[in-house]
Amino acid sequence: MNDTTGEAGVFDAGLERREANFAPLTPVTFLARSADVYPDKLAVVHGDMRLTYGELYARCRRFASALRRRGIGQDDVVAVMSPNIPALLEAHYGPAMIGAVLNPLNIRLDAGAIAFILEHGGAKLLITDREFSDTIKEALSRMDSPPPVIDIDDPMHEGGELLGETDYESFLLEGDPAFAWQRPEDEWRAISLNYTSGTTGNPKGVVVHHRGAYLNALGQILVHGLTRQSVYLWTLPMFHCNGWTYTWGVTAIGGTHVCLRRVDPGLIFDLIADEGVTHMCGAPIVLNMMINAPSQLRRSFPQTVDAGTGGAAPPAAVIEAMEGMGFHVTHLYGTTEAYGPATVCAWHDEWDALPMAERARKSARQGVRYPTLEEVMVLDPTTMQPVPPDGETMGEIMYRGNTVMKGYLKNPTATEAAFAGGWYHSGDLAVVHPDGYIEVRDRSKDIIISGGENISSIEVEGMLYKHPKVLEAAVVARPDEKWGETPCAFVTLKEGEEATSEEIIGFCRDNMAHYKCPKTVLFGPLPKTSTGKIQKYELRERVKEI
């Protein structure tokens, strides 16, 4: 490629990596810096407990040191079963300081799933909150050689029992607050092991590394405009993709983490108003919960709160209602395999002037790649060619770059399938609009094929959500002799509302192509996974029984 002559290698000779000019990237450095620069600044709020950055750093160093004294070392897994409280935040630093791997457990899982994960991940230690003692006790009893247990004895929770040899605060006291932690010898080393909830089969263990955690944390700062004045409320589970790397990002900028044991609208409003929250995240259901909160629980506040949401496109009514309460909704999209968010519906200032319906249509799109993710494309999964940006042709969302997982733990088949052709395959079907923004149409397996036409279950659901009486909706395929499949809708009505199938179907027929409209509507609560996703496979089972 270089046809010119020249002094070969002058830019390499004697200019190799060395201690002075190369250090493996790790998000632990963010905590060290914030503690050095802002030792007295408020880092963590948890009820009446307040930790400065100096204190948070000292606690994390104690954590690392205490682990080391128990023989925990590189690549050893430390599992944590905890809501969004300081112990779990600290677990994003302590183990990483000695090369150990955090395994944050989904607190909504049952004993069987927990036992599977502890066995599969090979946890060397389990730190668990009293609230989950029943599940954990049962899980441990199913294991041949359960790990030692440390209890989090949080005064903010009543009930449950202590299972382990010691409690977390005593454990920290075993450690040295001035412990000399070490960077990983390679930034590719694992920092966290996150099991996907998986709608079928056993969960897969997503392995992420220090380099990606560092970069995605910076990406969060860029996308959400975090500053040292930012106050982040933990409405999003920290166990979920390491809290979309906000666990590290908020610390990197020297902002404040406000902990939250449970998603309770009244408590959320109180913390926003009292602690001056500027940022939060959550599934649309969290936003819905706030919108529908009784008026006596609501609080007004002077700041605008950036509310990141993902998992499903926020409907216009949700965006409008949230804006009316003082929030700006940012639509994100991603997967555990991408450290959380991979795309953002990056806002353009000129969209501010659009009517609400138009703004909501802009916002509903999953958007564009994070600045720290190299490529996001919508490809035809057969040819691996990009689909045209016509807003119509569907392909599969694929991405690649530094914030994509190392792979699945001890699951080479799944890893190779996920990375086939040099791209991570999301399994989500989308179109590309003329401005390059992508919009998810469906999960590959959720598409409905009726009379040879593809119907996006998400599109039908979007229409159902527009019906004023509908709280939640999910659409799956119903086998049909004539059409092959037809859309079948499951609908939860808002409290106190009543409706008929005919009314719902009629509403759809008035507003969208008739072949896309549900032929069947069933009313009732929707089954959900532990992370709040609607379980369509369960609905498909029900359809078979109709």
Added chain:
Amino acid sequence: MNDTTGEAGVFDAGLERREANFAPLTPVTFLARSADVYPDKLAVVHGDMRLTYGELYARCRRFASALRRRGIGQDDVVAVMSPNIPALLEAHYGPAMIGAVLNPLNIRLDAGAIAFILEHGGAKLLITDREFSDTIKEALSRMDSPPPVIDIDDPMHEGGELLGETDYESFLLEGDPAFAWQRPEDEWRAISLNYTSGTTGNPKGVVVHHRGAYLNALGQILVHGLTRQSVYLWTLPMFHCNGWTYTWGVTAIGGTHVCLRRVDPGLIFDLIADEGVTHMCGAPIVLNMMINAPSQLRRSFPQTVDAGTGGAAPPAAVIEAMEGMGFHVTHLYGTTEAYGPATVCAWHDEWDALPMAERARKSARQGVRYPTLEEVMVLDPTTMQPVPPDGETMGEIMYRGNTVMKGYLKNPTATEAAFAGGWYHSGDLAVVHPDGYIEVRDRSKDIIISGGENISSIEVEGMLYKHPKVLEAAVVARPDEKWGETPCAFVTLKEGEEATSEEIIGFCRDNMAHYKCPKTVLFGPLPKTSTGKIQKYELRERVKEI
């Protein structure tokens, strides 16, 4: 270190780097993303010329493609002699897209120095602005085999002549606007070659890489709070440490670059007011120039402009005057070897309430490491142990991390000396305050030893700057039979002012320890390097002649 048993290597097996999850970091991706996300957003302003991100990206791809067609490839050096105009900004992307190395030339250098740099760096191509045709013609005439030349024929400048085979705009037209650029195969590859001005001897060629450029650009966004609404005015030379990596940082966040051919206070005020500038940088002399601008040139503006400054601590009077005009001054410190800024006097909100003198004293400190630089320490250069944080004990500022250069081009002796003991040696002497903030006391070689006591020339200069008649001041050692050395001051008075040596010395004696006061004061203009640094070695020569 890992005493526990376990399944060795489960976090590595099958989880290696691959195309889907690893990409060498390069700041070129920032431009590609901003062009994808904000194709119609204003990227560059240069007089009446306006470039959107879509246009800027297309021009840079043409640049890369045109270089490739001329046989330029990996590690080939492309030298550019240009003020802060689009061609030099584009040169931060075009060469990098094909693995070539930018060599931005200091436009204030003479023909001899330019010829040396072109020879030493082995430039394969020179792109030069008409304004510098005399110097360049002379430099090329001194070379045995001068590189081919392309002229920048900027309508914003009159005069000079065209020296080369073609002009820059025609050259761009040779290239493909959809050129498929490539990431470097290794993020450690060189991206830029920046010669230090050097107060003595031949300049040294600092080699920086894609990884460091990427990270430092993100560091700038974090430190200065850049957003997509940011408008950056190019008062800082882009040739100087690649414009402290703002060349890449402003692009990464999708902000606007406002070009500036020359540092002219009236033009600066006009651009701030008319283009809505939010950020700028410059040596204190640039701030001084604005403060002392005739009132008819000044403009008021509604926004607060973040003005980064470095090279010397901003005096209280400068900070106060700048704030009165609508600026917030941020004190930075660094070297070309660290991609520009290595530390920032990170502000604490509680300092807002302090009296101006106290705030200026806080601001005068060089502060703390950038978030993207791993370590900055003040070490005793003999023992390599940290000095106590007492605000008194001096040591040498040393740093290490990912935003430290690869080394000096073809200069292993200088490289090894700079990296001795695993740290980059800045050559600056500093103290560490109890809050961990560092404050530069002097260059190692500028310290004055009088009667066995160390005297910081910077401290004496700081006192001289407080004298109401003093515009500029520099202090060097004068050999003395009795004391060994005594401080000798060179002073430039403000326009229209008169003063005597006795008056200046008396002012010092009234305000600081007598042994630190100048024994000699000489009046007149101060000799400066091409980057505006006062040439103390030249003053030392003069002292010998007294």
